[in-house]
Amino acid sequence: MPVAFLDLKGQYKEIEAEVASALARAASSGTYVLGGEVKAFEKEWADFCHARGAATVGNGTDALSLSLNASGAVRPGLGDEVITPTLTSAYTALAILNSGGVPVFADIHPQTYTLDPRSIEDVITRRTRAILPVHLYGQLADMRAICEIAKRHSLVVIEDAAQSHGAFHDSGRIGLYGHAAAYSFYPTKNLGAFGDGGAVVSDDLAFIEKVKTLRQGGHLQALGGRIAGRNSRLDEIQAAVLRVKLKYLNEWNRRRREHASVYEEALCQSNGQIKIPAAIAPQAHVFHLYVIQHPSRDRLREYLDARGIETLIHYPYLLHREALFHREGQPALPVAESVGRNILSLPLYPQLKREEASEVVGAILDFEACR
Numbered sequence: 521m522p523v524a525f526l527d528l529k530g531q532y533k534e535i536e537a538e539v540a541s542a543l544a545r546a547a548s549s550g551t552y553v554l555g556g557e558v559k560a561f562e563k564e565w566a567d568f569c570h571a572r573g574a575a576t577v578g579n580g581t582d583a584l585s586l587s588l589n590a591s592g593a594v595r596p597g598l599g600d601e602v603i604t605p606t607l608t609s610a611y612t613a614l615a616i617l618n619s620g621g622v623p624v625f626a627d628i629h630p631q632t633y634t635l636d637p638r639s640i641e642d643v644i645t646r647r648t649r650a651i652l653p654v655h656l657y658g659q660l661a662d663m664r665a666i667c668e669i670a671k672r673h674s675l676v677v678i679e680d681a682a683q684s685h686g687a688f689h690d691s692g693r694i695g696l697y698g699h700a701a702a703y704s705f706y707p708t709k710n711l712g713a714f715g716d717g718g719a720v721v722s723d724d725l726a727f728i729e730k731v732k733t734l735r736q737g738g739h740l741q742a743l744g745g746r747i748a749g750r751n752s753r754l755d756e757i758q759a760a761v762l763r764v765k766l767k768y769l770n771e772w773n774r775r776r777r778e779h780a781s782v783y784e785e786a787l788c789q790s791n792g793q794i795k796i797p798a799a800i801a802p803q804a805h806v807f808h809l810y811v812i813q814h815p816s817r818d819r820l821r822e823y824l825d826a827r828g829i830e831t832l833i834h835y836p837y838l839l840h841r842e843a844l845f846h847r848e849g850q851p852a853l854p855v856a857e858s859v860g861r862n863i864l865s866l867p868l869y870p871q872l873k874r875e876e877a878s879e880v881v882g883a884i885l886d887f888e889a890c891r
């Protein structure tokens with residue numbers, strides 16, 4: 521049985537009628553950008569994240585880069601450095617470049633794949649201004665340890681929460697532990713729009729207002745001057761869709777966790793070559809992606825492909841190795857180097873059928889048996 525890596529049509533079917541009426545409401549309102557739907561969604565998203573405020577923007581990359589600027593951490597052109605893990609979407613590092621900062625890469629934790637606090641201090645310099653941890657694959661980074669280091673060195677912390685909608689910190693907060701958390705609503709995310717979208721959440725309402733200024737030209741009426749902003753706004757259609765989907769986010773995350781348990785239970789029976797993802801605290805992982813490690817990753821991937829099972833690699837390149845991000849004096853990042861060779865993302869999304877999940881694990885166990 522073929523298994524697609526992701527199929528969003530099933531999700532649409534579940535909410536088709538509600539979405540149709542939300543789209544009609546947005547279309548008939550006569551306001552199409554930053555109107556009532558956006559305003560309502562910003563309030564609902566801030567409430568969901570237990571944050572005091574939210575500002576929507578055009579995409580997750582802008583949510584990150586505008587946060588770096590609005591917090592004052594990155595002053596364009598001054599060589600301000602931002603520490604982030606080497607294993608993440610390239611957009612994380614591109615957001616730092618777009619803000620006018622310099623991405624500096626640190627290593628990851630071998631079990632959680634997220635930024636390893638122990639490697640942060642190795643790359644702190646007098647130019648370091650911020651830490652940008654990524655809640656990779658849906659699992660929250662070790663924010664307590666990261667924030668302690670940030671405090672010691674007076675650094676801003678902006679969380680890349682593009683893959684972790686709905687994940688809880690041990691404090692009970694959703695997705696906010698540092699200065700601000702930045703989300704992407706790209707269609708494939710746990711909360712995805714019908715196009716691009718992003719948001720920043722924070723308890724600092726002055727910061728939220730600054731992001732709102734920067735997302736739209738940067739005109740500061742109160743001061744009468746202009747700061748360098750950009751055009752990065754959420755439209756009403758996306759906000760209307762997100763408002764519908766937000767009602768289902770907890771349930772969809774529950775189903776993701778359920779599929780992850782099916783995978784975990786079955787893959788534990790293999791001969792020990794497969795490493796399954798470690799969920800440090802169950803509520804802190806929303807399984808945006810289910811990423812295993814296998815020493816024969818490429819051969820396993822080919823085998824699954826021949827059986828019609830789609831897999832992907834998140835991510836095929838470590839960012840510190842890319843020419844665009846090259847820096848003299850970059851320390852070795854041995855954990856990411858070794859993990860990066862073995863990672864493989866399996867199909868996992870809320871509407872995945874039980875028999876599809878069984879097909880995936882069955883094929884992996886067959887591969888193991890015939891090795």
Ligand SMILES: Cc1ncc(COP(=O)(O)O)c(C=O)c1O
Nearest residue numbers: 579580581609611612682704706
């Ligand atoms: C970890 C991470 N950071 C940032 C982004 C950027 O989000 P967007 O594609 O909405 O700009 C993404 C999504 O691609 C992501 O997965």
